Amino acid sequence: MIKKFTPTINHFVALVKLNPLDNSSRFVEEIADGIVESLNLHVVKKTLYKFHPEGLTSAYILSESHLLIHTWPEFGMLHIDLVTCSKCNGHEFRNSLTTVFSKYNIESIEIKSPNFDLS
């Protein structure tokens, strides 16, 4: 039997609270583009959806997997979901967030990584 190996999959999830939160599509795109650029990722397709009365979802399909951002303006919060087969690590992800949000008033940044144990 031929063993099928598994690709490297890095997965990072962040909850970011800002005060105030800019809920514009321009702001969310600025954040997404900043993360992509700082981690040297590559966008192959983008889409965005505006909920009513509020809230946005931005979806970037990457050549390295995906970056999804949701806003919850009622909570002043963004949920960021990055899946990548690049060699990004948790330290780089946190640095990226600190950089892209540096000009905003950050209340908190929580990060989780649900990486599979591929050993």
Next chain:
Amino acid sequence: MIKKFTPTINHFVALVKLNPLDNSSRFVEEIADGIVESLNLHVVKKTLYKFHPEGLTSAYILSESHLLIHTWPEFGMLHIDLVTCSKCNGHEFRNSLTTVFSKYNIESIEIKSPNFDLS
């Protein structure tokens, strides 16, 4: 100071190995639609990207957040990423996967949940 609460966010990630894996967009859409239907989720926008020479990414923006599926045909593998503010639990997610893949030859299903501790 007014405390800003956090919404319920359920996050489930699965690695599914099939032998063989059908890498068609029709198959991936069948799986995504099956998960959405079985968990009573609601799609507001869909997009799909085909990589060359192979591999697909399907992105569904949901009224409850998102469902992303990537295929790695070279590994016979799908990566499924579901973020939802609905009351879906891990048991329901596993049941959903077992149902939608029931007519395929499943080598393995691994599930992780990176839910934030909101206490």
